[in-house]
Amino acid sequence: MREAAQKEAGQKEAVQEITPQSEDFSRWYLDVIRKADLMDYAPVRGCIVFKPDGYELWERCQAGLDRRFKETGHRNAYFPTLIPASFFEKEKEHVEGFNPELPWVTHVGGEKLEEPLALRPTSETIIGYMYSQWIHSYRDLPVLINQWANVFRWEKRTQPFLRTSEFLWQEGHTAHATEEEARAEVMRMLDVYTDFVENDLAIPVYRGRKTPSEKFAGAVETFSIEAMMKDGKAVQAATSHYLGTNFAAGFNIRFLDRDNQLKLVHTTSWGASTRLLGCIVMVHGDDRGLVLPPLIAPTQVILIPIGGPKDREMVLAESRQILAELQAAGVRARMDDREEYRPGWKFNEYEMRGVPLRLEVGPRDLASGHVVLARRDTLEKLTVARAGVAATVTNLLGEIQKNMYRKALAFQKEHSFAADTLAELAEILEQKTGFVLAGWCGKAECEARVKEETKATARNIPFEVPDHLHLSPSRRCLVCGEPAVYSVWFARAY
RNA sequence: CGGGGUGUGGCGCAGCUUGGUAGCGCGUCUGCUUUGGGAGCAGAAGGCCCGCGGUUCAAAUCCGCGCACCCCGACCA
Numbered sequence: 185m186r187e188a189a190q191k192e193a194g195q196k197e198a199v200q201e202i203t204p205q206s207e208d209f210s211r212w213y214l215d216v217i218r219k220a221d222l223m224d225y226a227p228v229r230g231c232i233v234f235k236p237d238g239y240e241l242w243e244r245c246q247a248g249l250d251r252r253f254k255e256t257g258h259r260n261a262y263f264p265t266l267i268p269a270s271f272f273e274k275e276k277e278h279v280e281g282f283n284p285e286l287p288w289v290t291h292v293g294g295e296k297l298e299e300p301l302a303l304r305p306t307s308e309t310i311i312g313y314m315y316s317q318w319i320h321s322y323r324d325l326p327v328l329i330n331q332w333a334n335v336f337r338w339e340k341r342t343q344p345f346l347r348t349s350e351f352l353w354q355e356g357h358t359a360h361a362t363e364e365e366a367r368a369e370v371m372r373m374l375d376v377y378t379d380f381v382e383n384d385l386a387i388p389v390y391r392g393r394k395t396p397s398e399k400f401a402g403a404v405e406t407f408s409i410e411a412m413m414k415d416g417k418a419v420q421a422a423t424s425h426y427l428g429t430n431f432a433a434g435f436n437i438r439f440l441d442r443d444n445q446l447k448l449v450h451t452t453s454w455g456a457s458t459r460l461l462g463c464i465v466m467v468h469g470d471d472r473g474l475v476l477p478p479l480i481a482p483t484q485v486i487l488i489p490i491g492g493p494k495d496r497e498m499v500l501a502e503s504r505q506i507l508a509e510l511q512a513a514g515v516r517a518r519m520d521d522r523e524e525y526r527p528g529w530k531f532n533e534y535e536m537r538g539v540p541l542r543l544e545v546g547p548r549d550l551a552s553g554h555v556v557l558a559r560r561d562t563l564e565k566l567t568v569a570r571a572g573v574a575a576t577v578t579n580l581l582g583e584i585q586k587n588m589y590r591k592a593l594a595f596q597k598e599h600s601f602a603a604d605t606l607a608e609l610a611e612i613l614e615q616k617t618g619f620v621l622a623g624w625c626g627k628a629e630c631e632a633r634v635k636e637e638t639k640a641t642a643r644n645i646p647f648e649v650p651d652h653l654h655l656s657p658s659r660r661c662l663v664c665g666e667p668a669v670y671s672v673w674f675a676r677a678y
Numbered sequence: 679c680g681g682g683g684u685g686u687g688g689c690g691c692a693g694c695u696u697g698g699u700a701g702c703g704c705g706u707c708u709g710c711u712u713u714g715g716g717a718g719c720a721g722a723a724g725g726c727c728c729g730c731g732g733u734u735c736a737a738a739u740c741c742g743c744g745c746a747c748c749c750c751g752a753c754c755a
Contacts, residue, residue: 201689201690201704208749210748210749211748211749214747214748218689225746225747227746229745229746281754281755282755284753284754285753285754305755306755337754337755339753339754340679340752340753340754341679341751341752341753341754347754353755394755398755399755400755401755403755406755408755420755423755425755455755457755459755488714489713490713490714491713491714492712492713493712493713495713496713523713525713525716526712526713526715526716526717527713527714527715527716528713528714528715528716528717529715529716529717530715530716531714531715531716532715532716533716535715544714546713546714547714548714549714556714639751
């Protein structure tokens with residue numbers, strides 16, 4: 185991984201304010217998100233400000249997901265942030281799961297409330313309560329609702345975007361007449377997430393089912409897509425839960441079915457958060473800074489006019505013309521014609537900010553009828569014809585998007601391994617970093633043992649296994665040696 | 679929440695051991711010259727030294743208590 189990172193950074197040394205990935209990946213991440221102006225720390229522990237470039241990334245994630253939610257029949261609604269204390273007692277696992285991280289509102293205007301209100305960590309309870317009032321008949325089903333919201337989870341250890349005390353996300357909540365239909369919804373939404381993350385964010389994922397100890401508090405089954413960061417650690421990019429009738433029972437969500445029987449609904453929930461921004465940074469970024477996939481980059485092309493006072497007039501006129509052509513072609517292009525910064529400074533600045541493509545216009549280009557394009561993903565410079573530049577740029581942005589996915593996919597493959605024993609798994613994690621697929625008997629003790637020994641957790645039980653790993657059909661549990669029931673991805677995780 | 683580290687102009691740091699005038703680089707402002715990979719010269723501005731309390735004639739420096747961030751654990755969709 186280290187050599188790869190250095191190779192990517194190219195022959196020229198990177199920006200000095202950014203710690204190299206190979207030196208300290210965690211510091212690299214913190215340097216990049218601040219230098220690229222995505223966020224700032226807020227005065228409250230674990231809380232961050234999303235600055236405009238960071239927030240716009242989130243807005244583009246919202247747009248990409250929201251479109252897909254609508255296409256699959258969902259509608260948005262909004263439920264309150266404050267949740268009555270009593271609601272948390274209605275689903276046992278759910279209380280136990282979230283109690284340690286709940287902030288409470290206990291007073292209003294100096295007077296104590298008769299019932300404390302929690303700042304929601306997720307909305308299953310309050311939505312369950314509302315659904316119990318809305319759902320009476322099979323004709324009311326399915327209910328397909330999504331909400332875009334902020335949620336609170338007071339984690340002990342926070343990291344910008346990946347784990348913050350308050351974060352932004354979307355949570356879908358659906359209710360169905362049958363288990364079969366609810367389970368189909370769970371998989372459909374996992375597909376939606378996969379499609380978005382792979383196509384729009386150019387991040388390959390491993391899809392699978394969570395082990396019982398890793399599933400959502402209150403779910404029957406949880407499914408996830410897991411992305412691999414450049415340090416080999418995993419981030420759960422999105423989850424989708426089959427909640428069975430657990431919340432329906434707790435909140436009494438019943439309906440009269442066609443057969444005139446009163447039944448509990450089957451519910452699902454699914455979510456993706458601003459954690460996705462952390463994934464974008466850590467999957468694509470390099471020692472020069474951010475590298476943004478064109479589909480979600482706030483600025484896709486930065487146009488930089490070059491030349492001294494004598495050329496300025498002509499260069500600027502041509503630059504404005506090109507800018508207009510790009511914008512007319514639907515490209516998110518901006519021009520930086522500030523005179524106080526020189527071209528070289530701007531090159532570094534926009535590379536740090538991850539702008540996918542830079543377009544340079546200078547006196548030499550005017551003379552020869554060319555412009556210079558520089559790709560952020562490969563750091564290549566290309567001289568292309570001035571005529572038809574909008575079409576060239578559009579094609580190149582598409583190629584960059586594809587190339588970024590290909591690179592991330594190759595990295596994921598190179599850092600995916602199989603292990604037969606705990607010792608082997610530990611060695612791979614130490615020496616190569618990445619995900620390790622191993623046999624597992626299904627016992628929680630064996631899973632816990634892996635975590636104790638290696639700090640790696642079970643990410644998921646994949647639906648499909650990469651063919652380069654050649655799993656033996658007679659594989660055994662990596663801990664106890666009994667016949668394996670599952671193959672599980674193990675990795676250290678954020 | 680436990681162990682370790684850090685906190686000094688916007689950013690990165692030195693100064694702290696051995697108390698006494700707060701310093702450097704970058705950035706910022708002004709002017710001129712510059713412009714194809716972080717420009718040069720000249721001048722200037724900018725600091726309750728994380729907070730509160732203590733010791734002292736005197737505290738960035740010593741002591742106590744907080745707070746924040748980073749690293750490693752525990753916990754955690």
